[in-house]
Amino acid sequence: MDLAVVILVEVLYAIASLVLISAGLxxxxxxxxxxxxxxxxxxxxxxxxxxxxxxxGVNIFVAMLIIAPLVVGLFxxxxxxxxxRHLYGRMIDTMLASWGLSLMMIGAFKMIFGNTxxxxxxxxxxxxxxxxxxxxxxxxxxxxxxxxxLAILAVxxxxxxxxxxxxxxxxxxxxxxxxxxxxxxxMTTFAIGAALSxxxxxxxxxxxxxVPTAGAAFIAKAFITVIAGGPSLVAGLASAAASFGLVxxxxxxxVSPVVGDVALLVAAVVLxxxxxxxxxxxxxxxxx
Amino acid sequence: xxxxxxRETAVIVIAGVVLALVMPLLIDTHVxxxxxxxxxxxxxxxxxxxxxxxxxxxQAAFFGLGAYTFAIAGINLxxxxxxxxxxxxxxxxxxxxxxxxxxxxxxxxxxxxxxTLVVTLILYRWINSTAGPDYVIGSARLGGYNGIPGFPILNxxxxxxxxxxxxxxxxxxxxxxxxxxxxxxxxxxxxxxxxAVGIRENEERVxxxxxxxxxxxTILFAIGAAIAxxxxxLYATWAEVVTPSLFSLQQSAEIIIWCIVGxxxxxxxxxxxxxxxxxxxxxxxxxxxxxxxxxxxxxxVLFVLFLPRGLAPELARGWQRIAGVQRKxxxxxxxxxxxxxxx
Numbered sequence: 001m002d003l004a005v006v007i008l009v010e011v012l013y014a015i016a017s018l019v020l021i022s023a024g025l026x027x028x029x030x031x032x033x034x035x036x037x038x039x040x041x042x043x044x045x046x047x048x049x050x051x052x053x054x055x056x057g058v059n060i061f062v063a064m065l066i067i068a069p070l071v072v073g074l075f076x077x078x079x080x081x082x083x084x085r086h087l088y089g090r091m092i093d094t095m096l097a098s099w100g101l102s103l104m105m106i107g108a109f110k111m112i113f114g115n116t117x118x119x120x121x122x123x124x125x126x127x128x129x130x131x132x133x134x135x136x137x138x139x140x141x142x143x144x145x146x147x148x149x150l151a152i153l154a155v156x157x158x159x160x161x162x163x164x165x166x167x168x169x170x171x172x173x174x175x176x177x178x179x180x181x182x183x184x185x186x187m188t189t190f191a192i193g194a195a196l197s198x199x200x201x202x203x204x205x206x207x208x209x210x211v212p213t214a215g216a217a218f219i220a221k222a223f224i225t226v227i228a229g230g231p232s233l234v235a236g237l238a239s240a241a242a243s244f245g246l247v248x249x250x251x252x253x254x255v256s257p258v259v260g261d262v263a264l265l266v267a268a269v270v271l272x273x274x275x276x277x278x279x280x281x282x283x284x285x286x287x288x
Numbered sequence: 289x290x291x292x293x294x295r296e297t298a299v300i301v302i303a304g305v306v307l308a309l310v311m312p313l314l315i316d317t318h319v320x321x322x323x324x325x326x327x328x329x330x331x332x333x334x335x336x337x338x339x340x341x342x343x344x345x346x347q348a349a350f351f352g353l354g355a356y357t358f359a360i361a362g363i364n365l366x367x368x369x370x371x372x373x374x375x376x377x378x379x380x381x382x383x384x385x386x387x388x389x390x391x392x393x394x395x396x397x398x399x400x401x402x403x404t405l406v407v408t409l410i411l412y413r414w415i416n417s418t419a420g421p422d423y424v425i426g427s428a429r430l431g432g433y434n435g436i437p438g439f440p441i442l443n444x445x446x447x448x449x450x451x452x453x454x455x456x457x458x459x460x461x462x463x464x465x466x467x468x469x470x471x472x473x474x475x476x477x478x479x480x481x482x483x484a485v486g487i488r489e490n491e492e493r494v495x496x497x498x499x500x501x502x503x504x505x506t507i508l509f510a511i512g513a514a515i516a517x518x519x520x521x522l523y524a525t526w527a528e529v530v531t532p533s534l535f536s537l538q539q540s541a542e543i544i545i546w547c548i549v550g551x552x553x554x555x556x557x558x559x560x561x562x563x564x565x566x567x568x569x570x571x572x573x574x575x576x577x578x579x580x581x582x583x584x585x586x587x588x589v590l591f592v593l594f595l596p597r598g599l600a601p602e603l604a605r606g607w608q609r610i611a612g613v614q615r616k617x618x619x620x621x622x623x624x625x626x627x628x629x630x631x
Contacts, residue, residue: 035398086593091398092343093592096548099541100588107582216537220409223402258417265410269403273393 002130007253013138015245016145017204021218022225022237023148024197029226030233031169031189034084035095039222040215041105042194043201046072047210048113050202051120060123060206068202069195076194080187088186102215109212117209137206144203148196153234165189224268230278239279244268293477297470304469308462317458319570324461325523326566327559328468330546332515334558335472337547339481340508341488345401346408347543350379350513352534354520356415359530362439364426367448368525375521376514383513387506394502405540412535435531442525452525461522465559468515472555475511484508538581545588551598560600 025039036042046068053063079101087094124136156162165185168175172182201218208214225244229236247267252260275282311320333347354375361371386407390400419432428436442457444450452460475481486494487501495501524530533539542565550561565587572580591598 035401083589083593092401093596095398095401096544097589097592099544100585100592103538103541103581103585103588105585107579107585110579111582216409220406224406227399227402258413261413262410265406265413269389269406272395272399272403273389276393276395276399 002132005129006132006134007249009134009138010253011245011249012142014249015241016142018221018225018241018245019145019149019237020141020200020203022222022229022241023145023152024193024195024200025222026226026229026233026237027152027196028190028193030229030231030236031165031193032088032186033091034088034190035091035098036084036193037095037098037219038079038102038105038215039098039197040217040219041102041109042072042076042197042215043204043218044109044210044212044215045075045105046198046201047205047208047214048109048118049198050205051118051210054120060120064202064205065199069199072198072201073191073195076197077187077191080190080194084190085183085186102219106212106215113210113212115212117211119209120206122206141203141207144199148199149234149238156233220265224265224272228268228271228275228278230275230280230282232280232284235284236278236280239284243271243279293474296473300470300473301466304462304466308459308466312458315567317455319567321458321461321526322523323563323566324458324465325519325526326546326562328465328519328522329516329543330550330558330562331465331468331472331555332512332519333543334547334550334552334555335475335515336508336512338552338554338558339476339488340484340505340512341491342505342509342512343397343401343544344404344509344512345540345544346404347512347516348535348537348539349404349408349411350383350516351520351523351539351543352411352415352530352532353379353382354517355524355530355534356436356520357517358521358524359436359439360425360428360430362441363428363436366440368440368442369445372442372518372521375524376517379517379520380510380514383510384506387509388502391502391505391509405537408535408537408540412532412537415532415535433532435529437529439524439528439530441528457526461526464518464522468518469555469559472515476555480504480507541588542584545584545591547598548591548596549587549598551600551602554598554600557598557600560603561598564599 021043024042025036028034028036028039049068049071050060050063053067054060058067083097083101084094087097122135122137124140126133126135126137128134156166164175164180165188167178168180168182168185169189175185176182221244225237225240228244229238229240244264244267248260248264250260251263271279315323329347329351332350333344336342336344357378358368358371358375361374362368365371386404390403395403415430416433418430419434421429423430423432428439430436440448442452442460444452476485483494483499484504487499487504491501520534523534546561546565547558548561549565550559551557565584569580569584572578572583595602
């Protein structure tokens, strides 16, 4: 019984962290069809922003939930203006430019923070279930990712800004004819996506030691989750994260965490082969 | 084979031999051998991406597979002739299987990129986790993070006691690159190569003309992997150690950067890009002020933004202007832009 609870929490946590890792990318790729290979480094930047802020004496929750998204969102705004805005519609070129950006960021992290592991301790103590110890921070991550999903859904569905953004992504010329500026909408969407990446990196920072190259571990998982999710943003994200989280934890428990990771990646390849347009192209069609 | 192929081959061979003899006067042959291995690797991606329109984000996987195959087979067999052949065949077979899965599934450009990226990552993770004594192939331990040292280096076929290294290895490497370059030229001149370029330009039209695109793309992909595997074997015998970093994303990124910087859709461009950047990297390695990756990334961003056609076409144009030759401008184009998939 205790074991069952522990496993349930672990599975939920795996799903939640996949949602968290992928949310920023889902906004940028799902809405704008921009492949941002620097997504992992955006997350790492969020992590470093948190650690630096905490080092300066800021409360850790303020640092994670406010400072990190602001810093990374601003950074996203700058690189969108400098680089990405010239490349919209050229998918492969965007991909390559963002890969260049990712290498630059790794190089910059190495120069600024040094090629070592930095970390910050988790702010929530663990507790015991029967004979097992559960990390209390895992619950925080689960809550954050649920709130995040609901917030994205609410913004896209309920607000005028969300409606305009969705419209501009579908038919930029129409939105423009109706008096909205696609250029500004793209800019804002990219910045919001970057801010979400920063938030994810910040929230996950206490769990993983940050190294300059940590982004690579996130990027693959984020990509396959977003792409396997398919056309609809929230439903796709949730369903893909749920399937991959399950597969990952199943094999982690059965064999080892490394095999769990490998199984996740293999599952993604197989899934894409079966449903090349993603899960939500076949199920849950037309949902957001 | 079209008229003029013989003359072109002769020009390539003469230019190649002259380059191979002149370059050691400028750069140390030890460094040159590494540059040649990288050039061969760049040529492999240049072939499938620049001419076939298949953007593979995991060319490093085939490079690493080639190097590991060479090392593992070398330890088990104690000589290097069969390992070299295996280092070509194993990545090719792997690419054949992977390519068949992807191309027969008719996956789009972006999905192709993601799957090759993910497969590279799987290999990287897996090789990194093979540290224990349980992971052996024959008598070779995979060694996890530390890689495999101490395998037999290249030797004269049939004479395991006659090692090839140093100056001689440089000449062997240069000859290998030249031979592969000529073979690639012939391949592109053949009907297979011309149809591959046709597929790059307009897949649907070639398909409607009755050609089997899936099979052709798969075979081209495998040929690229075979060349990358050969480059891996060359690298392994040069470095005398193989490590998981051969499979890393940075390695994959570098290959793509070489192609972009050198110029896609040319045979010489990727090799030029690899040479320039490998030398740059080597020089940057001597100082600590600026990080290596930062410069590489900057180079990639700047080229994508300002010089997306790469160095080779610009150089060719400059040369034509200097020489005053009024030839018909060569039709060199970048690989096709990805169609934004419906979503």
